[in-house]
Amino acid sequence: MAPNVSYHCPCLSDSTVPPPPHHLSSSSSFHPLHELFFCEECDAIRCNTCVSVEVSGYYCPNCLFEVPSASVRAEKNRRVLPYLCARNCFLCPCCRNTLSVVPSDPPETDDGRTLPVSAVGEPPFFLYCNYCRWDSAEVDITFEKPTGLAGTCTAQLQKFEDSAPDSLEFERLKEHFEPFLLRAGATSSLNPTTSAHSHHHVNPVTAAASSALARDIPGVAKYTPAQSTSGRRSKGARDEMPEYKARVDASSSKGAGLGGEPDVEFMRRLETVSEVASLEQRWSSSWAVSLRLSDIKPLRMPLHSRKSKRCPSCRHILIKPEQKAQSVRYKIKLVAANYIPAITVSMPAVAERRATLNGQATASAAEASLIQAGRSYPFHLALTNPLYDPVQVRLQVQRQLPAGAPRGADDEGTEKARRPPFAVTLPNTAFPIAAFAEAWEYEDDEDMLDDDEFGPERGAREKDARKNKTVGVLERRANVTIVGGEVLIGKDARGELKFNMLVSYTYRSDDPLAEDDVKATPSRRNVPEMKTFSFCTIVSLGTIVPREESRSVNVDL
Amino acid sequence: RDKFNIHSKAVVCQDVDLKGDITIGAGTIVHPKATIFAIAGPIIIGAGCIIEEAAIIVNRRKEVMRIGDENLFEIGCRVECPSVGNSNTVSTRARVHHTVRLTSHCVIGAGVLLVPTEDEVLAPYTVVYGPAAERRVWSGRGRAQEMDLRRKHAEYLRETLPKFNRLRRGDARAPHGGGEP
Numbered sequence: 001m002a003p004n005v006s007y008h009c010p011c012l013s014d015s016t017v018p019p020p021p022h023h024l025s026s027s028s029s030f031h032p033l034h035e036l037f038f039c040e041e042c043d044a045i046r047c048n049t050c051v052s053v054e055v056s057g058y059y060c061p062n063c064l065f066e067v068p069s070a071s072v073r074a075e076k077n078r079r080v081l082p083y084l085c086a087r088n089c090f091l092c093p094c095c096r097n098t099l100s101v102v103p104s105d106p107p108e109t110d111d112g113r114t115l116p117v118s119a120v121g122e123p124p125f126f127l128y129c130n131y132c133r134w135d136s137a138e139v140d141i142t143f144e145k146p147t148g149l150a151g152t153c154t155a156q157l158q159k160f161e162d163s164a165p166d167s168l169e170f171e172r173l174k175e176h177f178e179p180f181l182l183r184a185g186a187t188s189s190l191n192p193t194t195s196a197h198s199h200h201h202v203n204p205v206t207a208a209a210s211s212a213l214a215r216d217i218p219g220v221a222k223y224t225p226a227q228s229t230s231g232r233r234s235k236g237a238r239d240e241m242p243e244y245k246a247r248v249d250a251s252s253s254k255g256a257g258l259g260g261e262p263d264v265e266f267m268r269r270l271e272t273v274s275e276v277a278s279l280e281q282r283w284s285s286s287w288a289v290s291l292r293l294s295d296i297k298p299l300r301m302p303l304h305s306r307k308s309k310r311c312p313s314c315r316h317i318l319i320k321p322e323q324k325a326q327s328v329r330y331k332i333k334l335v336a337a338n339y340i341p342a343i344t345v346s347m348p349a350v351a352e353r354r355a356t357l358n359g360q361a362t363a364s365a366a367e368a369s370l371i372q373a374g375r376s377y378p379f380h381l382a383l384t385n386p387l388y389d390p391v392q393v394r395l396q397v398q399r400q401l402p403a404g405a406p407r408g409a410d411d412e413g414t415e416k417a418r419r420p421p422f423a424v425t426l427p428n429t430a431f432p433i434a435a436f437a438e439a440w441e442y443e444d445d446e447d448m449l450d451d452d453e454f455g456p457e458r459g460a461r462e463k464d465a466r467k468n469k470t471v472g473v474l475e476r477r478a479n480v481t482i483v484g485g486e487v488l489i490g491k492d493a494r495g496e497l498k499f500n501m502l503v504s505y506t507y508r509s510d511d512p513l514a515e516d517d518v519k520a521t522p523s524r525r526n527v528p529e530m531k532t533f534s535f536c537t538i539v540s541l542g543t544i545v546p547r548e549e550s551r552s553v554n555v556d557l
Numbered sequence: 558r559d560k561f562n563i564h565s566k567a568v569v570c571q572d573v574d575l576k577g578d579i580t581i582g583a584g585t586i587v588h589p590k591a592t593i594f595a596i597a598g599p600i601i602i603g604a605g606c607i608i609e610e611a612a613i614i615v616n617r618r619k620e621v622m623r624i625g626d627e628n629l630f631e632i633g634c635r636v637e638c639p640s641v642g643n644s645n646t647v648s649t650r651a652r653v654h655h656t657v658r659l660t661s662h663c664v665i666g667a668g669v670l671l672v673p674t675e676d677e678v679l680a681p682y683t684v685v686y687g688p689a690a691e692r693r694v695w696s697g698r699g700r701a702q703e704m705d706l707r708r709k710h711a712e713y714l715r716e717t718l719p720k721f722n723r724l725r726r727g728d729a730r731a732p733h734g735g736g737e738p
Contacts, residue, residue, distance in 0.1 A: 094693065095686055105701040126698075131666055132686040133695035274693070 003379070005343045006030035007336070008536035009047035012312060018398075018500060018536040030538050033343075036336035037318040039311040045336055045535055051309045051318060058303040059325035060085035062098050066325045067303060084300035092129035093281055093296035099127040099136070101143070127298055139297050176244050263291055341393065341433065341505060342384040345539050349377050371497060372547045376488040378471075379541060385433035385479045391507040394430040395483070398500035398536065421490035422544075424499050426483070427472045430506070433481045489544055497541040504534035563726070564604075568715050571723035577616070582606070582626070586714045589722050598622060603643070606630070607711055617655065625661070627707055634665075642681075644704060662700060 008018040008030050019026030028049070037046045058067045065087055090099040103122050124142035128135045136142070270276065277293045289296065309319040320332040371377060385391050475482040487497065509531035562580040563569055569581060570589040577595025581587065582604040592613045593600060600616050603626040608614065612630040615637050616622035625643035630636060634647045637655035645659045648667040653659070657671055658678045665671060666686035679685075682695040718724075 102699055102702070105699060128699060132693060133664060133684045134693070135696060135698050137698060138696060274691075 003345045003347055003539070003541045004032070005345050005381075006032055006538045006540070007036055007045065007340070008538070009036060009045045009050065011047060011050040020500070022496060022498060033337050033340065034335075036340075037309065037311075038334055038336040038339040039314060039316055039318060040334060040339075041314045041316050042311060043533065044311075044313075045340070046311055046318060048309075050312050052312050053307045053309050055305045056308040056321060057306045057323070057325075058083070059306060060087065060089050060301055061304050062089040062301050063087055064325040066323070083303050085303060086300075089301035090127055090298040091301050092132060092134050093277075093298055094134040094293075095129060095132040097129050097131045098301070099129050099298055101125050102128040102135075136298055138294060141298070173244070176242075266291060338386050340533075340535060341386065341391065341503070343503070343537060343539075344382045344384075345379055345541065346382070347371075347377055347379045347541060371489070371542045371544050373489050373493045373544050374491040374547055376486055377541075378484055378486050380474065380482050380484050381539070382480055382482045383433055385481075386436055387507055388435050388437070389507050390432055390435045391505045392430045392432050393481075393503060393505045394428075395426045396428070396502040396504075397424045397426055398502050421493050422497060422499075423488045423490075424485060425471050425487070426485040426501070431473045431481060431483060433505075434476065434479050436479045487541065492546075493544045494546065495544060497544050498538050501537050501539050502534060503537060504532055506530050506532045568718055569725045570718065571725050573725060575725075584711060584715070586711055586718065588612075588714075588718070595622070600624070603628075605708065605711055607707070607714065612636070627704065629707060629710075631667075644700070644707075662695070662697065664695065 010018075011029060019029060029047075031047050035048060037051060038044070039046055059065065060067070063085065065085065067086075088101060091097070092099050103125050106122055123144050124137075125145070126136045126142045267276075275293055276291055277289070277296050281293075281296055282289050282291075284299070306321045306325070307319075308317060308321060310317050316334075317332050318334045319330060321330050381395075383393060471484055471486055473481060474484045487499075489497070507530065509529055558578075559576060560578045561575055564581055564583045564585070566583040567581045567585045567587070569575075569585075569587040570591075572589035573587050574590075574592040574594070576593070578599035579593055579595050580599070580601040582602055584604050585602055585606040585608070587593070587608045588610045590610045591608045592611075592615075593602075593608070594613070594615045596615065596617055598616050598619045598621055600614065600622045602608075602614075602624045605627040606624060606629070608630045609632045611633045613635040614622075614624070614630065615635070616639075617637065618639060620639060622639055622641075624641040625645075627644045628641060629646045631647060631649040631651075633650040635652045636647055638653055638657050638659055639655060641659045642661040642663075644661050645663045645665075647653060647659075647665045648669070650667060651665045651669045652671065653665055654672040656673055656676045658676075659665075660679060660681045660683075662682045663679050664684045664686075666684065669685050669687070669690050671685055671690050680694070682697055683692055684695045685692050
């Protein structure tokens, strides 16, 4: 893995110490910067795990037609299928690609030559998958018009959809429950509709009346109070429901795909395995479908949802997409990259992997491209400041100490971490990063720092020893500062080279905060309040390889 | 060793990498940056084929590699079949091994890696698709429109490509064909 930096999101926990990086379980609290959000009210990082998500609308991924949430949920209107595109977007049952509506070929003349293809195309039209060349004529679905497939003009598609077993069953269920719902609404007391066999509250008057009405009179059609045709009649108790009998008994296994006799027969007569529909093609439908691949119908395209995200504590909206499905921008976009410096790490001593992958590297280059135990490597951290104000950044390496022990802020690398043993040296003074501005506004690096210089000795040190040292500020360019650090690896070190790094940065804020934070130098009280924000990161440099094996090991960090 | 027999009506761009004994039929279009290597044996390409950019057609066997008419080799594909029939489509970044023989109207889907271990002949109208190279048989519906579209595609390229690319004309002895419009 290339060296990278992940950021810690506390996810509303109270402890300030992040989990140790070499534990496998701690990887869930560390995220790359592009996955994080920042809440301005709470001044905190939020990640996808702690943020609360709500759906702001649905859209079809094919035609980008938006469906507002209200009509998605509308079930009264039978024509509006929830969570499926209502227009002509279908998925190929074979390969799940989008189907397109194509005209048929022009008829062939007697001598075998085909007539020229007209621009509009000839009916009948059918659905065609460009990828696997499946077409809907194989399941006998054709249209007379190429457009308006979802409308009432194409009776065929609506017909086959309405005759699907699940919609028929749903209709019967609705018919069955309708009278009871009406009655329950009228009497304004909702009775439990679960048990169908309880004979409570038998009102003798209505019981007599119902039985009189239900009496067999030859020549007159039997009156049944709006029940399904095979439903068992109740004794007339008005808040009792007859038992519902499904149109196709699910346990009878007579239908297709239910594992009964028709399926067994089909399996016995199978010639090739490819005649059977695979599980992926069948399990997304709510009803058991036939096992035959030739029977699978095109599916309507399911809608995708557009989500908006909120901070869990203050309910401030962090992400709000635009209303139109076509636009990729956001109305509100509070991402962490706009507030927190972006950090990238690189190890200049470790050669690029492509040299070794080409097989052209010599043995010594192959050795140099791995992180070997018992050596020290310099590394570069590039910090990019996204704010319009310059910031002062302070880096600290955090040791993996128990929660009670104090964190050493000035460790210079003589201490060894727990496992694996390595020592990290970082510049321990604060260094500035210039503000973000347009490219033409950047002047010479030194000029921009005059306002915010905190340490008088830093400028001198930087100019003198810039070429010689590896630890400290290496380069300052536009709004990026590159600092160098060094890592010294113990002789018997193995495993991943990761360490926690606490980053604190101070910037001038517009908020009238009265807090007096430690990082600001007391001598600058005439400046507006400085705010400090700190977050933890994991810097992951790669895997340590023992020195003697480096010749034979395969490069796969 | 290089012997190119390019029909006068074929459109072969200058930037094409040709090697070996290659015959290109009438109306065939070879885009720039295509590669046709007749390393061990000759390659004969029929009429009306379209070979797009970064396509690689390689013949590593001594026998003649015959490619029929009106085939489409899309961008980035790699074809080593000993014989290819008519009206096939090898989609983008597909790779077909030298053990496969394509007949006619076959479609090798995008990105498909078709490397059977033993020699096989794909029946006409076979469609290979998906990451696992599943196959099914196309009913053939729409083939007239597809061929019509391919002919129009080729005709358009024949008019437009020479306007923006230098063409290679004739045999190996005259590599710098003129840039005639």
